[in-house]
Amino acid sequence: MEYEVVIGCEVHVELKTKTKIFCSCPTDFGGEPNTHVCPVCLGLPGTLPVLNKKVLEYAIKAGLAMNCEIAHFSKFDRKNYFYPDLTKAYQISQFDLPICKNGYIDIETSEGKKKIGITRIHMEEDAGKLVHQGATITTSAGSLADYNRAGVPLIEIVSEPDMRSAEDVLAFLTNLKAIIEYTGVSDARMEQGSLRCDVNLSLRPAGQKEFGTRAEIKNLNSFRAVERVIKYEIDRQTDILESGGKVVQETRTWDDGKGMTFSLRSKEDSDEYRYFPDPDLTPIIVTDAYIEELRASLPELPQVKRARMIEEDGLPEYDAGVITASKALADFYDGVRAHYDDAKKISNWIMVELLAKVNAEGMELEAVKIQPEQMAALLKLVDSGDISGKIAKKVFAEMFATGKDPADIIKEQGLVQISDEDALKEMVSHVVEANPKSVEDYKAGKTKAMGFLVGQIMKQSRGQANPAVINKLLAEKLDSM
Amino acid sequence: MISKDVVEKVAKLSRLHLEEEEIAQYADQLNQILDTMAGLQQIDTDGVAPLAHVLPIENVFREDEVGECFTQETVLANAPEQSNGMFQVPKIV
């Protein structure tokens, strides 16, 4: 039977505030265990939470960037369950009145464009970290609890089950990540756990309206894992259905090493969270004025930026898509563009040279030493004929390594292009005399020989000769022979 | 009417280990208590908002400014069991 895949995502994004959601402990990563904690985030008896204003601001900004309605009245609720990483036996979260709802994110895939609905975005606190003593949670003799992460602010973004393929999901996550990065509310780095994704996946016979039973796969922390999980779950659920079985509604976990998901707990155990309004926290009233103030403070978002690059700068859709998928890259592009006009040239350099280097080094874009002004200066030096394109690549490599100005590198290494005809004529004569065979070939009509001779001259000039001048001089020389 | 099964389910949710005779006793007591609450169901509360907070206090925030943390030693001062600066617990599953 043909099955249709139905996928929805729950994405947890860690907000980039200085302090935790309900206390003044720092959110910094690292540090010795249990040193970024206080009585409040440890949930010690008698302590009380007070909401970090920045968390509300960031949650609303994220909601606006995803086209959500912002709730004028919102509140916090307690989600009650026992687990050693939870200091109060409840997580402070939002249940029936989340801060944002009914938004969407645009995606574009090989199937075309579509909107993925955002059901809701709510604020909540993170739990602590458990270190298992032993190979895995199931074989460990015990566990150790570190509460440095307890109380770090999160937003949970819940999508509608609007996705139908891994490609949809990856496009959704890519755009979601970019939007979050642009708004500046989070670093949104999956590798570091500041963006985590749960995938809800079910199958239904093609054409059927009702959804099938879904499995929820928790805590995926790379795009690659998301892609693999989806493929794996589609196969697993197809096998179950084909063999006449029933998919169990449950939470599953992904073992990246084994490339398999396995059951964590069935839904009946975990469903009973006994949500109720947290009496320790007061309601949140958001005014239109505040919403508009935050809307006005939002930077240009990826979709808009992408459209601008295509329409105003004339970039191909592909280039604009790659550049806007990362805020750092788009910022770099904009920075260069402010000093240099030829958008396509900028894009080529970014897509080919810059990304190649960054990927080869496996580094973060934020760590790139080259400033946009320096990049613009390099392109101008090529345009003016001061250096050749080939030399420019060499200069670029040096800029990438050291962060130095291109002009300084050129001066230090003596890389200025030689366009002086007198100086080059000598080199041309020299090469022509040394390669009589090639000259003969050229005369016999083998134009390829010309290329060989240019190459030899460039080699002698250590790449600094102006190729246009060489071509002209060489042609004159050969024709005169 | 609360059955023993419900008592057991509630005890499990509450992480309370109950003995057999306690289950029966709690079932009795909870039923008696809930009986007295039956009167609530007769009150017409249509259009009445639930009152979770008695005072009209809203929008209480703190600024995003870092304050002092406990030292690890202080954090663990009351710990029943600890190891490597963390709280030791038995195996999870």
Next chain:
Amino acid sequence: MTLSRLTIHELHDLLVSKEISATELVQEHLDRIQALDGNVKSYITVTGDLARKQAKAVDAKLAAGETIGMLAGIPMAVKDNMCTEGIPTTCASRMLEGFKPQYSATVVEKLKAEDFVMLGKVNMDEFAMGSTTENSAFFATQNPWNADCVPGGSSGGSAASVAADLAVYSLGSDTGGSIRQPASFCGIVGLKPTYGAVSRFGLIAFASSLDQIGPLAKDVTDTALILNAITGYDKKDSTSADYNYPDYTAALTGDVKGMRIGLPKEYLGEGIDPDVEAQVRAAAAKLEELGAHVEECSLPYTRYAMPAYYLIAPAEASSNLGRYDGVRYGLRAPAEDVAGMFCDTRKKGFGPEVKRRIMLGTYALSSGYYDAYYLKALKVRNLIKQDYDRAFEQYDCLITPTAPTTALRKGNNQDPLALYKSDICTIPTNLAGIPGLSLPYGTDRNGMPIGVQLSGKAFAEPALLRAAYALEQNTNLTRLKPNQGKGL
């Protein structure tokens, strides 16, 4: 001189005039605790060294000619559910036996700033759940008026220590009557302030939307003085009210002319001991005689307060008490795995009443029952508040009994439901978040003290103090002393 019998304001005058020293005063109390608390059993922890040190600091200030605050050097007791840095804070539970918080409750910090002298931490029903202090995991406290009676609860230790002159005043907490009912049973003044008037930071939560800290004292003036020190906005408590708190002693005029006082009929008649009802009517008559306008009124939803309360409070408690899981502090039962540790720790750590309320609350919040129980209770809570809102359009305060009876007999309180009913007069004010004051007003046929409750709208503490002070100044029924032979 029997210093321990005196009030804050009397002792303050003696300290300032240097007729006594704070050291002498604290020592007399410590000696008295040593001699008598073996019977009364009001203290869980006595902090003698700390108290002497605090007293010495006050004496030094006096010697240096510095002015001291009204509470400076006055020995007092703190209910054992308020966190005191470095001093055991147990909530009278095995669960927190040996727990020493690394922080103090805001209210304790505020008193510290007033140069208080803390004698120790006093007994209570475990986690403040109960009306007799018999639910303490450690020992029962006795009523200083009669050794066969309970002091009330949950702030039974707070009330008994003050009534037995083992502390000049004390702090209690009140979720459904836990300050006022024991004050009534022990013949002293107890006040539950408006919700939000005293910070809850550091008060170990029972039911967060109802809990409020307040004073138990020997007279109305002392009550006002303590309120001056403990009320105030606290940025560490989101539910703390940012309000312009007055000088409460300004209300102590003795003049009630023109005050409008309501006598709600739902609090009289069936279920109320006739002696208690007689004293409430007598107090109302006295106020009228002093120039107040008193009339009967009605709060029709009163009878639903008890069921609503016993859904809301346990629901919140079931969540608040989840943190006692054996991981980070307090009791831990040994177990193979984490689930076993949770269940065994909580089985051993909690007493039967705490377990009962956790179960009830968990049930009320469970899916399938939430709307019928918890949500319904919150709606009824609103109706109860609306009752009060209407009443306070007409009245400055209401006068009712504090409890349906005088002190209950000891050892006879196994029926939870019967005990829950002893809170029927005090619960409604907690649900509405309004202040309530219990004033002793005579005794019953057995010589046990009767409490009269005055309640008012939010932040109307001055009105309650005004009426109570007028009764205190114009009768000899409010400053009662237990018959020393019987209870001590």
